[in-house]
Amino acid sequence: MAKEFISDKKEQEIAQKKEYSLFGTFLSVLMLALFLILSWFGVYYLFIQRL
Amino acid sequence: MKNTALHPNDGKLALAHIAVGYIALFLGAIAGLLQAFVRSGTLELPAGIGYYQLLTAHGVLLALVFTTFFIIGFLYASMSRTTGDLTPFAKKSAWIGFWLMTIGTAITTVMILLNKATVLYTFYAPLKASPWFYIGLTLVVVGSWVSGAGMFSQYAVWKKKNEGKPSPLLSFMAVATMILWIIATLGVAVTVLFQFIPWSFGLVDKINVLLSRTLFWYFGHPLVYFWLLPAYMCWYVIIPKIIGGKIFSDSLARLAFVLFVLFSIPVGFHHQILESGITPFWKFLQIVLTFMVIVPSLMTAFALFATFEISGREKGASGLFGWVKKLPWTDVRFFAPFMGMLVFIPGGAGGIINASNQMNQVVHNTLWVTGHFHLTVATTVALTFFGISYWLVPHLTGRTLTPRLNKLGIIQTVFWCIGMFLMSGAMHTVGLFGAPRRTAYTTYGDHPQALEWMSYQTIMAVGGAILFVAILMILYIVINLAVAAPKGTEEFPVGEVHEDAEKTPLLLENWKIWIGLSVVLIVIAYTVPVIDIIENAPSSPGFKFW
Amino acid sequence: MHLHKLEKVWLLIGIGTLVMFLTIVGISAFAQGHHPPSDLTTLDPQKVDTTEPFNQPGLKKIGDNEYELVIVSQAFAFMPNDIKIPEGAKVHIIVTSKDVVHGLEIVGTNVNMMVTPGHVNSLTHTFHKPGSYLIICNEYCGTGHQMMSTKIEVTKA
Numbered sequence: 065m066a067k068e069f070i071s072d073k074k075e076q077e078i079a080q081k082k083e084y085s086l087f088g089t090f091l092s093v094l095m096l097a098l099f100l101i102l103s104w105f106g107v108y109y110l111f112i113q114r115l
Numbered sequence: 116m117k118n119t120a121l122h123p124n125d126g127k128l129a130l131a132h133i134a135v136g137y138i139a140l141f142l143g144a145i146a147g148l149l150q151a152f153v154r155s156g157t158l159e160l161p162a163g164i165g166y167y168q169l170l171t172a173h174g175v176l177l178a179l180v181f182t183t184f185f186i187i188g189f190l191y192a193s194m195s196r197t198t199g200d201l202t203p204f205a206k207k208s209a210w211i212g213f214w215l216m217t218i219g220t221a222i223t224t225v226m227i228l229l230n231k232a233t234v235l236y237t238f239y240a241p242l243k244a245s246p247w248f249y250i251g252l253t254l255v256v257v258g259s260w261v262s263g264a265g266m267f268s269q270y271a272v273w274k275k276k277n278e279g280k281p282s283p284l285l286s287f288m289a290v291a292t293m294i295l296w297i298i299a300t301l302g303v304a305v306t307v308l309f310q311f312i313p314w315s316f317g318l319v320d321k322i323n324v325l326l327s328r329t330l331f332w333y334f335g336h337p338l339v340y341f342w343l344l345p346a347y348m349c350w351y352v353i354i355p356k357i358i359g360g361k362i363f364s365d366s367l368a369r370l371a372f373v374l375f376v377l378f379s380i381p382v383g384f385h386h387q388i389l390e391s392g393i394t395p396f397w398k399f400l401q402i403v404l405t406f407m408v409i410v411p412s413l414m415t416a417f418a419l420f421a422t423f424e425i426s427g428r429e430k431g432a433s434g435l436f437g438w439v440k441k442l443p444w445t446d447v448r449f450f451a452p453f454m455g456m457l458v459f460i461p462g463g464a465g466g467i468i469n470a471s472n473q474m475n476q477v478v479h480n481t482l483w484v485t486g487h488f489h490l491t492v493a494t495t496v497a498l499t500f501f502g503i504s505y506w507l508v509p510h511l512t513g514r515t516l517t518p519r520l521n522k523l524g525i526i527q528t529v530f531w532c533i534g535m536f537l538m539s540g541a542m543h544t545v546g547l548f549g550a551p552r553r554t555a556y557t558t559y560g561d562h563p564q565a566l567e568w569m570s571y572q573t574i575m576a577v578g579g580a581i582l583f584v585a586i587l588m589i590l591y592i593v594i595n596l597a598v599a600a601p602k603g604t605e606e607f608p609v610g611e612v613h614e615d616a617e618k619t620p621l622l623l624e625n626w627k628i629w630i631g632l633s634v635v636l637i638v639i640a641y642t643v644p645v646i647d648i649i650e651n652a653p654s655s656p657g658f659k660f661w
Numbered sequence: 662m663h664l665h666k667l668e669k670v671w672l673l674i675g676i677g678t679l680v681m682f683l684t685i686v687g688i689s690a691f692a693q694g695h696h697p698p699s700d701l702t703t704l705d706p707q708k709v710d711t712t713e714p715f716n717q718p719g720l721k722k723i724g725d726n727e728y729e730l731v732i733v734s735q736a737f738a739f740m741p742n743d744i745k746i747p748e749g750a751k752v753h754i755i756v757t758s759k760d761v762v763h764g765l766e767i768v769g770t771n772v773n774m775m776v777t778p779g780h781v782n783s784l785t786h787t788f789h790k791p792g793s794y795l796i797i798c799n800e801y802c803g804t805g806h807q808m809m810s811t812k813i814e815v816t817k818a
Contacts (some may be wrong), residue, residue, distance in 0.1 A: 084428065084615075088435045089420035090667040096416055096460055097678055104471070106455050106684060108166040110547065114788075115693045115695070150757045165804060235801050239762050241778060242803070324762065324777055366662050368731035388697045389773060391780035395696040399687065406679045413675040417668050467679075467746045472686040473697045476773040480764050480799035551799035557807035564768045617663045653779030655706045658761050660803025 124194040126511040128209050129595070132188025133508065135217055136181045142224075143176030144586040151538070151579030153390040154187035155572045156556045166555040167233045167661060174236030175227065178492065180220050183255065185500050186345045187212070187262050192507060193348065196607050197283035198273040201265070208265025212258040218596035221252025222247055233661035235553065237335070238311070240327045243657030246315040256300050256307075263293040281619040284365055285352050285609060291372040292344040294626065298633060299337035299380055306330035314657060325392045329648060332383035333544065333641065340379040340408075341494050344372065346499035349452055350419055353503070357449045358442055363418045365612045369410035369623040371418075377633050378408035381640030386473040389650055392652050397644045398472070399494075404640060405470045411644035412463060418624050420455060425613070447524030448516070448608070449503035454528050455495040458535070462490035465543070465660075480553075483546025486539040496536050498528060498642025501589050502649055506605050508596040515603035520592050527592065530585035538578025697798040698784045706778035709733060709759045720744055727751045734776050735759040737805035739796060744811070746773040751787045764800035767813065775800065788815045 120126065146169040152158035160166065162417050191209055197202050201209070222392075226232040232248035270290050273282060281287070306327045314322045351368045355361055362368065384401035387393060427438020443449045465487040469478060480482060505524055509516050546552070550568040559565040622628075666674075688757045704712045714731045718740040721729045730752050734741040746752060756765050756776050763776040767786065774782045788794070798809035 067183050079795050081386055083543045084421075084425050084665075086421050086424055086665055086667045088438060089716060090415060090671060092420045093413075093416050094674070096270055097546060100464045102679060103461070104468055105616060107468045107477055107547075108471075108685065111771060114477070114769070157719060167801065167804060170801075173710065193740070233804070239800075244759050321668055324779060326667070328762075365666075370741065376707075387775070389782075391698070391700045391782040392697060392703070394701065395690060395699045398697065398699065399690065402684060402686075406683055410672070410676060414668075417671050421665070421668075467682065471682060473690055473695050473771075474686060475697060476771045479756065479773050549705040549766060549795075549797075550763075551766065551797055553801040553806070554797075554799070555807040559795055559797065559810045562795045562812070564812075588763075620662065627675055651703060651705060652704050655778040658736070658803075660805070661763065 120193060120510060120513060121195045121607070122200040124206060125201050127189065128190040128201070128206065128213070129188040129195075129507070130511045132184045132191070132215055133504065133563040134597075135213075135220070135510075136184035137590065139176040139180035139184065139220070141174050141590055143181060144583055146170070146173040146176070146469070148579055148583040150244065154554075154556055155576035156569070157573075157576060158266045158633075165230065165233060165661065167235065167553075168227065168230055170222070170553060171235050172227050173231050175223060178236055179252075179255065182342050183259060184216065184438065186341065187259065187502055189345055189348075189500075189507065190266060190292060191262075191608070192511070193274070193285040193289050194269050196609060197285045199267055202269055202272055203305045205269040208261050208268070209388065212260070212265065214304050215258030215261060216255045217258075219251045219256075219258060221251070222254065223251030226251060230661065239331075240314075240322045240324050241309065241655040241657045243315055243659055246312055247337065248312045249315060253304070253307050253312070256304055256580060259300065260297060263297050265385070266290060266293050279621075281369075281624060282366070284362070284368060284612075285348060287369055288344065288352070288372050289350045290626075291376055292348070293338055293629065295344065295376050295379060295512050298376075298630070298637075299334050299341065302333035302383075303335075306480070321656050323649070323654045325390070325652035326333055326645070327395075327646050328387060328390070329383065329641075329645060332386040333380070333637075334383075335386055336383050336405075337379045339488075339492065339600060340375055342496045344375060346369070346452070346455065346496050348414060349499050350415070351457060352421075352610045353608050354449060354452060355422050355426070355606035357446060358423065360422050360429070360610070361613035362610045362616070363421045363425065363613065364616050365619045366617060366623065367414060367418055371414050372385065373623060373629050374411040374414075375408065376629055377636060378404055378411075380633060382408060382470075383638045384640075384644075385470040385475075388470075388472060389479050392648060392657055393644055397640075399641050400443065402472050403468055404636065406467075409463070412459075434505045445521075445525065447521045447528065448502055448505050450506070451528045452499040452524055454532055455498035455502065458490050458498070458532070462487065462495055465490065471473040478546060480551055481546035482542040482550045482552050485552045486542030486546060489535060489539045489542065494531065494539070498531060501527070501531075504589075504593055505596070506608065508604075509600055509605035510607045512597050512600075513602055514596060514600040515605050516596065517600055520600060523588060523592055527585050527588040530581055530588065534578045534581030534585055538575050538582065541574035541578065542569040542648030545575075557651070600635060669687075670713075700781050700783045700784050702781035702783075703779055704757060704781065706757075708757065708759065709757060714755065715757055720746065723753075727753075728816050729753045729755065732756040732765065733759060734763040734765065734798065734809075735808040736761060736803045737798070738808065739765075739798070739811040744813045745816060746788060746813060747816055748791045749787065749789060749813070753783065753785045755781060755783045757781050761802045762800050763798045763802050764810070766797050766799040768797060769797040770794070773799070788813070791815045791817045 225247040232244035382405040427441035432438040
């Protein structure tokens with residue numbers, strides 16, 4: 065297991081610099097948030113209607 | 116990391132747990148099928164069997180027995196796989212735990228079948244079941260504690276041998292799950308041992324109803340995270356290996372589990388939002404804490420999509436969503452848990468709505484709630500557990516997942532999703548119209564409001580029937596994988612951390628801090644209201660209305 | 662701990678959304694009085710019939726189109742049985758249980774509360790639209806649970 069952890073400091077520095085493009089991921093989670101918000105306000109609207 | 120089979124003794128242990136789990140799944144599913152037909156008005160039960168008796172059996176066997184047995188089997192297999200063969204102490208604890216839980220399950224099931232415990236799986240006082248029902252449940256919980264002790268010792272032994280190193284991720288997660296479980300079950304143990312058992316034996320006449328409900332829900336919410344965390348283990352660690360990728364971040368995965376240990380417990384009041392005797396302030400405080408426990412799930416969503424995207428890009432995917440095509444859609448070990456993840460989006464959305472203070476008045480105790488947890492536990496968790504079974508069972512029995520069984524598994528997953536879309540979708544909708552959960556077939560004297568619900572209840576039955584076919588399929592597959600599939604070696608996939616990931620901070624493994632913080636949060640959230648309940652809430656005699 | 666830039670943005674958006682939800686329900690509850698039912702009144706569950714106001718369940722006019730509706734729930738019925746009120750009436754519902762835990766739900770409204778023995782629970786609702794409203798028990802209370810219901814007739818003013 066130990067091999068999987070980066071022990072070499074240099075390697076780690078390189079790792080910090082290299083970031084993947086995660087825009088697909090970002091858009092996916094944004095769609096998730098949109099779903100949460102829409103369904104939440106849907107039920108909130110029902111609550112207000114029924115007051 | 117070695118990928119030979121687990122030590123045969125460890126394998127036998129895990130298999131025994133999984134076997135009891137699947138037997139419970141079968142029995143619970145039969146009860147579920149019958150309920151769906153009764154509720155739609157298409158079936159009247161033959162004399163002697165009650166709707167609520169079936170409902171009790173369905174809840175206990177699926178929510179408590181199937182989950183707990185499968186989880187402990189999977190956790191032990193994970194420990195053995197990542198920390199090496201189980202120590203004699205761990206093995207002994209696991210077997211003692213297994214037999215205590217099995218005997219407890221048997222006692223409880225017999226009491227339900229004898230119609231001496233038709234109190235549903237939440238057993239709300241002052242409905243009073245036979246004391247043996249509560250004793251059976253106690254044995255299940257105590258058994259799980261003994262199993263937990265075995266896992267902790269296995270973990271401690273590994274830590275001692277590997278000082279200064281972070282523990283294998285799967286074992287860390289298994290330990291976190293069991294810590295969560297033990298802190299949570301203390302609440303239900305207190306109410307069962309000090310309230311229900313003496314009261315049901317007639318040693319005391321009355322029971323503090325609100326206290327028993329509060330202790331139950333102190334346990335009841337972390338219970339759902341006890342179901343969910345093993346599914347997260349699969350998503351974080353197993354799935355990356357199956358899709359040929361790497362774990363996005365070891366540290367963030369651990370951080371998510373730590374946050375679950377901290378925030379999934381002091382939140383039980385969000386199941387008691389509409390209850391007397393608890394002030395709006397304390398309810399709202401626990402609701403804020405409830406919203407904190409959503410954060411690790413937001414982190415998980417990002418980590419999983421990122422795992423998919425990075426692995427897709429490393430395989431040459433381009434464009435914003437090109438990576439989606441690189442996922443192994445025809446591999447059921449991926450497909451079933453993936454559908455579970457997808458379903459967790461509406462599942463989680465419903466959960467946030469349920470916990471939103473006064474908005475709970477729209478949905479509380481309606482079929483919406485039943486629809487909600489059939490997405491979360493009965494789809495997200497169940498499909499992930501099936502996804503684990505496809506490789507874990509053959510791995511343990513020295514057989515292989517054949518292409519035919521793999522294909523059948525894909526069909527099973529599709530059936531499950533269609534059945535659940537119909538059943539849970541209808542439940543959510545009709546719940547918003549006000550149709551109550553946990554209620555046998557009725558038109559309330561042909562009241563127009565209740566008559567509007569009928570077509571939805573028919574859809575629920577159609578969905579339930581499709582789900583039952585899917586249950587028969589998964590049982591066929593699992594039995595095949597256990598006794599009939601061709602001999603061979605099936606991989607126990609364990610993902611590796613991405614080369615670019617940072618080193619794991621050892622602080623995350625400092626359980627003293629996390630358990631201490633968890634206790635502090637529990638004390639803050641519960642002390643004042645519980646003292647108030649003990650001092651002010653009246654006690655009530657018991658009733659048997661079935 | 663290192664976070665990817667987009668993950669930071671995501672967590673900000675996600676947590677921001679949660680804070681927004683909490684703020685909306687928090688203001689609605691604490692500033693506008695839409696608390697969930699949380700009555701702190703208690704009574705002896707075995708003496709419901711002799712405890713005010715439950716010794717006389719029913720509808721009482723207390724103001725201009727304003728009523729107090731006292732309900733006793735027991736397996737498997739609500740008392741009083743059929744209730745008539747005029748359109749636009751503001752009704753303060755007060756309920757307790759003589760035996761096990763029940764739930765009181767008026768279908769299609771926000772009236773939804775747990776009825777725990779030994780405790781009183783209460784909610785206020787204004788019936789804007791005329792019609793027949795179904796009141797049901799929505800917490801399992803025994804084999805006759807599905808029969809436990811009554812009605813409110815809201816008549817045209």
